[in-house]
Structures are given as structure tokens and as C-alpha cells.
Amino acid sequence: MSRGRAGGAPPTGTGQVRIIGGRWRNTRLQVPQVQGLRPTSDRVRETLFNWLMPKLPGARVLDLFAGSGALGLEAVSRGAASAQLVERDPGLVAALRGMVSRLDAAAQVEVVSGDALRWLESASPVRADIVFLDPPFAAGLWEQVIARLPRHLADDAWLYMEAPAGSMPALPAGWSLHREGGTRDVAYALYRQATVTLRGDMNATEPV
Structure with missing residues (x-):
């Protein structure tokens, strides 16, 4: 969930995205209207x-650069055991923590207030099975994040990335397109x- 603002100034107004599957299906997430925030579409x-x-x-x-938290919360809604949501914007952090409380999900969902790159450098390894990487597009942070990810990953981890159309960053050796x-x-x-x-059609593509 990308956004262009560095964070700090209070956001104005709110919007909504919804969880679309699992136990929290159709739950509306209140999203502060932060400049440049781009929710991943339903x-x-x-x-x-x-x-x-x-x-x-x-x-x-x-869930790095968590924004509204829609990706991480959707994953837990659909059966993931836990999620860490890393976000530096204070308004978004407050909204995420409010939603986690509303869902009574504190035992499964941790909201981390801080810069994702610094967190990756200093945090204890979480050995994540699935990583969502959707940084602010204008910041160009994909390569820096990917370089810091390995010690935080399980051996057979999956990585989801979003980028501007036509400019998906190349991954280093050791990753295969699914x-x-x-x-x-x-x-x-x-x-x-x-x-x-891997088995099956790992390299298949599925444009939408």
C-alpha cells in the first residue's frame, strides 16, 4: 500500500477499504486520507x-509499508497465524492499532511504528513465510528492502511486490516468479x- 508522504502531519478525513474474504469478510477498514496513499484494489x-x-x-x-493494513489483515482473516504490520505514518499507525483492537486481534497482529528499512536492519528475525512489499512508488525502495530481507525469511518464503506498470524491479538470484x-x-x-x-506452472502469468 504505497503513499508519497513521509509522515508526521495529521491526515485529513478518512476513506475505507474492506477485507474481502475469511472470518473478517466485508469488515470496513477506516483509512486516514494520507497524500499518495494507494490502496491495493479489491x-x-x-x-x-x-x-x-x-x-x-x-x-x-x-506487511512492510502497511498503509491501511489491508494485505496483512486480509491474510490473517484468511488463515495466516500472525502478521506484523510495519508503518511509519503516525495517523496510519493509530488507525491500524484501532482496527486491531476492534477485531480483537492483538494476539495475532502486531503493529510496528517505524521506518521499514530501519526495522529490517535492527529487528530480530521474524522468519516470515509471506512478505508483502508495496513501498511508496516515488521513493524507489524495492532494491534496498530486498537486500535486507533474507534474514527475516523462512526457507521457502513467498514475496509479493507491487510497482508502477511496466517497471517491476528485478529480483536477485534465488527467487522464482510464481x-x-x-x-x-x-x-x-x-x-x-x-x-x-516447485511443481506445476510456476512461471505462468495471469494479467487482469
């Missing part, structure tokens, strides 16, 4: 979680660490 999220369905039960999820798609404005792709032998 259609893209539905496609992503269809791809991830076999992996979600019991998974440990890391599925990819796109809209007019956004490219998105799901990768898996190539240390595990």
Missing part, C-alpha cells in the same frame, strides 16, 4: 489471495524462494 487482492490460498494456513506474514499480473497503473507479482523445488 480485484488485485482477490487475485493475490487466490494465488496464496494453499500457503496461508498457519503462515507468518510481514504469478504476475497488472492493471493500467500497477504491476504486481508473486515470487517464491528458489531453494525449494
Whole structure:
């Protein structure tokens, strides 16, 4: 969930996104209207979680640049064991913590207030099974984040990324493309660490 603002000034007004599947289906997430905040669309999220369905039960999820938290909360709603939501904007952090309280989800969902790059450098490894990486597009942070991810990943981790249409960053050796798609404005792709032998049509594409 990308946004262009660095954070600090209070956001004005609120919007909404909804959880589209699982036990919290149709729950509305109140989203402060932060400049540049770009929620992942319902259609893209539905496609992503269809791809991830076999992996979600019991998974440990890391949602970097969490924004509204729609990706991380959707994952827990659909069966993930836990999620860490990392967000630096104070208004978004407050909204996330309020939603976690409303859902009575504190035992499964941790909201981390801080810069994602610093958190990746200093935090204890979480050994995440699934990582959502959707940084502010203008900041160009994909390579810096990916370089810091390895010690935070399980051996067979999955990585989901969003980027501007036509400019999906290349991943280093060790990752294999599982599925990819796109809209007019956004490219998105799901990768898996190539240390595990994959079966089936791993390199298939699925534009939407």
C-alpha cells in the first residue's frame, strides 16, 4: 500500500477499504486520507489471495509499508497465524492499532511504528513465510528492502511486490516468479524462494 508522504502531519478525513474474504469478510477498514496513499484494489487482492490460498494456513506474514493494513489483515482473516504490520505514518499507525483492537486481534497482529528499512536492519528475525512489499512508488525502495530481507525469511518464503506498470524491479538470484499480473497503473507479482523445488506452472502469468 504505497503513499508519497513521509509522515508526521495529521491526515485529513478518512476513506475505507474492506477485507474481502475469511472470518473478517466485508469488515470496513477506516483509512486516514494520507497524500499518495494507494490502496491495493479489491480485484488485485482477490487475485493475490487466490494465488496464496494453499500457503496461508498457519503462515507468518510481514506487511512492510502497511498503509491501511489491508494485505496483512486480509491474510490473517484468511488463515495466516500472525502478521506484523510495519508503518511509519503516525495517523496510519493509530488507525491500524484501532482496527486491531476492534477485531480483537492483538494476539495475532502486531503493529510496528517505524521506518521499514530501519526495522529490517535492527529487528530480530521474524522468519516470515509471506512478505508483502508495496513501498511508496516515488521513493524507489524495492532494491534496498530486498537486500535486507533474507534474514527475516523462512526457507521457502513467498514475496509479493507491487510497482508502477511496466517497471517491476528485478529480483536477485534465488527467487522464482510464481504469478504476475497488472492493471493500467500497477504491476504486481508473486515470487517464491528458489531453494525449494516447485511443481506445476510456476512461471505462468495471469494479467487482469
